[in-house]
Amino acid sequence: MDEQVITGTTAAEIAASVRALHERGALRRGDALPPVRELAAQLQVNRNTAVAAYRLLAQAGVVVARGRAGTVIAGVEAVAQEGYAADSVLRDVGTGNPDPGRIPDLSSALARATGRPVLYGEPVIDPALEARALAWVRDDLPDPELRITVTNGAVDAVERLLAQALLRDDAVALEDPCFLASIHTVRHGGYRAVPVPVDAEGMTVDGLRAALDAGVRAIICTPRAQNPTGATLSPARAAALRALLADHPYVLVIEDDHFSMLSQRPYETLIGPGHRRFALVRSVSKFLGPDMCLAIAATDPETADRLAFRLSPGTTWVSHILQRLVLAQLTDGTVLREVADAGRHYASQNAAFAARLTERGLPAEAGDGLNLWVALPVEARIVAERLMRRGWLARTGDEFLLGAHPAPSHHLRLTVHDLTAEEAARLVDDLVEAAGRSAPRS
Template structure:
């Protein structure tokens, strides 16, 4: 392949590779020649070839696979949350909330229609802005922050990264990782640097290594980490803040997606002197996934940049949706229903985990909508056994940042909506699949 690539400057070499890709001579997965080989063939300095590959990586046209070399990228599919399509199996890998526990917005809808909102008016509903500030101030009151409303947590994270990073910049992600974060980082052309997660959240050594690798942003789930369900402890959060104290301009993004449903207190990576931060709280877990709204509390500079990222496209989130959110979250009947849902998820997951422990399967009782179940054999083998018994499970392989990692020995199961009878059947089938 090196004899088909031409050029004597980094830009010319990059253009040559792009042209070969456009003509279909290089296809997704095609390996490029090693830097030394290409430089020798073209008669250029090695640094010129390195710069060409860097330009291609920043454009999202190639990706480094470490020892496997540099290859042409394609539109690689990433697993998505939610129900699997075209299956007759009972899906226990959805990650969905229970629709029976989502408040009915019918009555609230009748009250939120008011006068039309026109261009140039404040983009945040005044009432929601005031309520959100009070809610966030309970946890970030020691910091000066501004509130921005986005179309959900994923939208907030994408825009926050885009205002702070360039292609090929490094981002620290939890490993195993939330599927949407993997997708967002890949589409943005950023480099994911994995930080292992244990029962107390991100590991200190993992975060320190990521910072040493030059990450410019850290995405953390302080409670109910997806998929493991881990939540930051006070001790671990303090240790992580100490590590981050020497990196005040690294953007910290905390995705507190389970906020109102969590059984655990909020612990934060954001120290009192940190300069770039964002606490993102969506309403999708307790008001429903179709309520595409999130509150992002950020430092003032990040808020200004985030507003600029919003202005070219969706300038604001619908005020009707903002009013509907506020009306529900200030309704005692709705907040009582959210409290009931919190107790339901915790109780159902704890009961299922207890069933598993009776059969010797490792299943802590963490926070969140799902359980992270340890297995004595590769999860794909167990998942195949469950499929033969009528169940569709999700393996931990979907959540791994490194596609070349060893096979996962975990399943993520969403079981809070199962009846006691169905839960007993699933446990029996899971035990049989393991054996």
Template sequence: MDRDLTLEISGRAAADIAASVRALIERGALQPGQALPPVRTLADTLGVNRNTAVAAYRQLTRAGVVVTRGRGGTHVADRSAVPQEGFAADSVLRDVATGNPDPDLIPDPSRALARMAGRPVLYGEPVIDPGLEQWAQSWMRSDLAPEELRLTITSGAADAVERLLAQALVRDDAVALEDPCFLTSIHTVRVGGYRAVPVPVDEEGMTVEGLRTALDQGVRAIVCTPRAQNPTGASLTEARAEELRAVLRAHPYVLVIEDDHFSMLSRRPFHSLIGPDHRRWALVRSVSKFLGPDMCLAVTASDPDTAERLAMRLTPGTTWVSHLLQRLVLALVTDPEVVAGIEAAGAHYADRNRAFAERLTALGIHAAAGDGLNLWVALPVPARDVSEQLMRRGWLARPGDAFVLADAPAARRLRLTVHDLGATDAERLAADIAAAVRAAGGRLVTAGMR
């Protein structure tokens, strides 16, 4: 700290102390991420009871102005934007960082649109289209252990996760997130004012020890990607899922949210954290990866109490997702030609990622294709140095540290979206990555690098 902030914070009552801190933040005297004085130090300087200082910080925390980090102290909340998926704006570089599906593999809805028209839906009618509900019941029940479930339709997976967390948590509650983590999940937790607790991810998904540690820290919710984890491509194995369920048996009321975003495109079997006796849970499946990002619809299966709370969170705003959109989704996912196209798209993504990983490995850069739209590539040098070198060669890549909560090794990872590259461009990118590694001072090796 450049100066003693305790000399600038004033007040005798908790509300006055909190207002003083707010004023310092608004004037720019306190910057995002900056540490506030320890409670005891502040209380002694102001001549107030320690509980008064605690109450002031609690008010600021609930308002989302500051965040607490346990023994790490209290810090001004970081309001900076989290990077998001999608094309970079105004870039002349070839973008291999988008995280987008291939537009050529998204089904054309024209034929389905022509046959989906029906009577208007009015206020007070059921919020889920009956046909979609029947199809979704079968889709979700086939992979869930709990016998009793309810369905909710939301405007995409991010909307579902945000509302699920909001109905269960208050500001500064702890949420277990995978590390490295999906960008939207980081953004959702930050905006909600929750405290992210990182759980490391390896080749088999969320780690057992990481989950156990997060539960010991008092997390009230867990957000997990059971397969095609973004950015790593990892999927839960059957053995790992069973180990995680065993840990969760002692915590049946911790909300478990599974975001199975790749669902119908996945090349991996579905294994769940949700055991048959878990009391608070939700499985979310959106259609954006296989029907297109503009099809803002997700199906959420959850326990009845969570479903009721989620429905209440929908009431003040959206209330329901358009029945026209619901009918369009149903028309597409029940069309044998569309379903065959989705299957072919999943195979295409897997084949393209596997082929590119083999190109990199042949050049001395370890890469293993997981499941999903992207590749998670290990480097012998910092990824930001490599991405800067790639920019000079005409490529825009995404360094792994954008996805990191606490895992430093991700600073030596690139996340690449390469499934839409033809053979010539794929060969050129692989060669340019190898050249960029050398230019950044890295050494290429023939053996796999871990």
């Protein structure tokens, strides 16, 4: 790059010059910009002017700061996606999907979801759904000022919650390993992900303390059925994290309780009684189906007001037909029994598979959620490649890692709840052999 092509004497002019070079293709993704001091000398401007120009570019998503590697032109980074792998003939055991046979039938609910048309200017939330949503969250989040917002799924809720509170390049604490959609949302929103390690009891206290010391303005936490690990906050861990957050009441805490009605574990929260910015997000995707793109966000009043501006009538409010359809199912005793049965099914299938692995010399423990997080004695990549030769497609833990890790992942995330007994037995055999274990088959 010819560094002299950047021009300008004010921060706005310098930023505009870099943007113009990027738009013309003279600067491409990954190209390094001159160091601040060097650019200031070349343009004969104050160093603070160059700093302000780079800040404007970062806020616009044109550049990204890489620490000692300098400031470079930004680009859209590829992020692994949930769901079935495209164009694969292998048996996919890394999907993270619910069992379609365990999703309640919509036929009876459809008849009850009809009603008079809703017009511009009317309330964006169906009053009956709002009341049902409040009842759903009151026991777990008893704040008297709790407000409900309806969004197009949990990912939409998280994206809008971050957008109403943050600027580009603000820091967000994420669990490490982390849910793929959260990684995607934070990266493409232009925020900086700060990893917080997760153990069997959830986010670690030391990890969250370090993230708060690093200046995070938001925290995304999965209180139970953490994806990919299956971890659930213990009461002691939740209390310790709340105590830590008591000194940071204005940090936005987003709890993504994605498994909610399917979970076999009690709900524990990071949100203390004095916390000022928070959201408990519960979607219906895991138990009513991924195509039911609806979630409720229970928030403090100010957050609710800000979200309302981003979900105003005439733009992106959630269809009232969909709201009524969800309400019809959430108030149907038969559907609720089917959901409860599905939750027990996922738990029992995962526990049985983990027990069989353990018997074969590959210790595994079933957490909560749709998946199993299986620890391996060798690199997950090696095991995944060996499984491919046996007809299986699995996800390695590397896809879910955030921070700089000293070694490749030694975990696989497996979705096994929908396997037949024969398929499950074969996968156990193949996984044990691929991991290098030689215990005899039972």
